[in-house]
């Protein structure tokens with residue numbers, strides 16, 4: 001049986017092994033363990049790639065979100081507008097800075113439905129935390145305009161969207177992370193740009209947010225004067241990780257092209273498979289990076305099992321909404337934080353988000369990474385077709 005991995009870091013390592021080993025050897029031979037040139041070089045390249053002034057390397061996307069909220073100025077007692085259809089870190093970090101999340105329903109692009117912002121606003125709302133899920137940007141033109149009119153901070157959860165862009169009405173093109181007061185990226189190993197371990201980056205155009213983030217990523221210390229200004233954590237990105245990421249950064253633009261090629265193969269192969277909806281939104285203002293290639297599928301759980309049985313690994317992100325996790329379902333568990341999140345949907349229901357729930361029942365992510373071959377992508381398409389008993393031919 002042909003096996004198709006969901007991700008394949010070993011293949012990437014084999015393809016660039018000499019360069020990774022050389023970077024490793026160079027860093028350890030120099031004894032360059034923390035806060036060295038490899039980190040500052042990486043931050044410079046990363047900032048340039050995102051089209052922002054500053055990048056601050058940290059040890060995970062979760063840390064970048066906490067830092068982004070704190071450095072941008074979200075305070076205890078604040079309400080932050082975000083979504084439930086996301087990884088838990090988006091929401092937990094809001095609680096961990098002492099604020100409370102309000103969870104908006106999502107649209108058909110899996111992202112925050114911006115029409116709900118007005119309805120979600122209260123006098124305590126100070127910030128929006130949009131999540132650019134699956135490598136597709138939120139409607140940032142609308143969100144930024146709303147935030148500016150209402151005087152709200154914007155902290156982008158760009159964990160899944162490094163390199164995704166949007167063409168604005170004035171013709172300019174902006175990338176994920178460059179819209180708000182801070183942008184927060186995950187370089188978790190399975191992301192489009194994954195480190196060899198956990199890594200993350202905060203980006204910003206605001207000098208004061210950058211300074212504060214740099215102090216707060218290392219216990220609140222000004223590394224120049226050795227004075228401490230904030231209570232914080234140790235969130236540093238290790239220099240070795242930065243050196244390994246510098247190797248990957250050289251290939252990253254090419255890897256993004258390859259991700260789009262594979263997405264096109266899936267799109268062409270599956271567009272006539274009526275029980276499946278592919279993630280193409282026919283809006284050429286958006287350039288996606290397909291961190292996940294998510295389809296909506298009838299009989300999703302049966303399809304997943306069929307693909308598993310046929311050696312094809314897939315992922316369901318996520319089978320149930322975050323607000324139904326034990327953490328929220330049992331109010332005792334959440335009571336030491338800022339209380340239960342408020343849910344905001346078009347229907348006005350107080351304990352459910354209808355689109356979020358429906359998406360959780362239907363989504364499944366297919367294997368997609370630069371090292372995946374055309375033949376493997378074709379095999380995934382054929383196997384999905386055979387599940388739905390559709391005549392398979394050339395894809």
Ligand SMILES: Cc1ncc(COP(=O)(O)O)c(C=O)c1O
Nearest residue numbers: 060061062087089159186187188
């Ligand atoms: C949308 C989103 N936010 C935040 C995170 C947290 O990033 P990390 O795993 O690097 O801490 C992730 C990673 O899975 C994510 O997908």
